[in-house]
Amino acid sequence: MPEVEIRKIVTSVEDIFHEGGPRANTPHKRGAIFAVIRNPFAGRYVEDIQPFMEDLKPLGVDLAQRLLAALGGDAKRIEGYGKGSIVGAAGELEHGALWHAPGGYAMREVLGGSKAIVPSTKKVGGVGARLDVPVTHLNASYVRSHFDSIEVGCNDSPRADELLFVLVMTTGARVHSRSGGLEAADIKGEDGLK
Incomplete structure (x- = not known):
């Protein structure tokens, strides 16, 4: 199995006090962390790529732990992910799909066993490409107040032979959420949906 070669790790945290409405007493936090790594499959077709997911598991846990620490360290305060x-351009979309299990299960482990599926997105892009990463409530995907996205990217990444793998977390609903729907306080948490 190929070794994970990290070129850089980038962490970003936002403290949001308002979006034009009343100022929040406690700012809403949104955080993102990503690693830029060498793509061991770049420039060629490899049939069996699944073993690389095992290699990515420690990276997933490390990034989830770092992001939680950047957001204050209290897993009970995290509500969205x-x-x-x-x-990179020399890779294929399927290489990005290798992050589904290592990234998602790492966050679930670090946050203490959330119920909802971790929403995801991926694309092939050139240097400087941006990605809108979807966010939903960690215990119920239908909590409308937590529907969000966090844009990520880096001016020098991913290079053609690289992968950029990202995790995002938030500490609550959008700062002025008032669009109705299932409220976080009403989650039953039985199936990860409602």
């Missing part, structure tokens, strides 16, 4: 990947 998502993941994504940008594949």
Whole structure:
């Protein structure tokens, strides 16, 4: 199995006090972390790529732990999450899909066993490509107040032979959420949907 070669890790945290409405007493936090790694499959077709997911598991846990720490370290304060990947131009979309299990299960482990599927997105892109990573509530996907996205990217990444793997977390609903639907306080948490 190929070794994970990390070129860089980037962390970003936003403290959002308002979006034009009343100022929040406690700012809403949104955080993103991503690793830019060498794509061991770049420039060629490889049939069996699944073993690389095992190699990515420690990276997933490390990034989830780092992001949680950047957001204050208290897993009970995290309410939303998502993941994504940008594949450099010499790779294929399927290489980005290798992040689904290592990224998603790492966040679930670090956050203490959330119920909802971790939303995801991926694309092939050139240097400087941006990605809107979807966010949903970590215990119920239909909590409308937590529908969000976090844009990520880096001016020098991903290079053609690289992968950019990202995790995102939030500490609550959008700062001025008022669009109705299932509220976080009403989650039953039986199936990860409602």
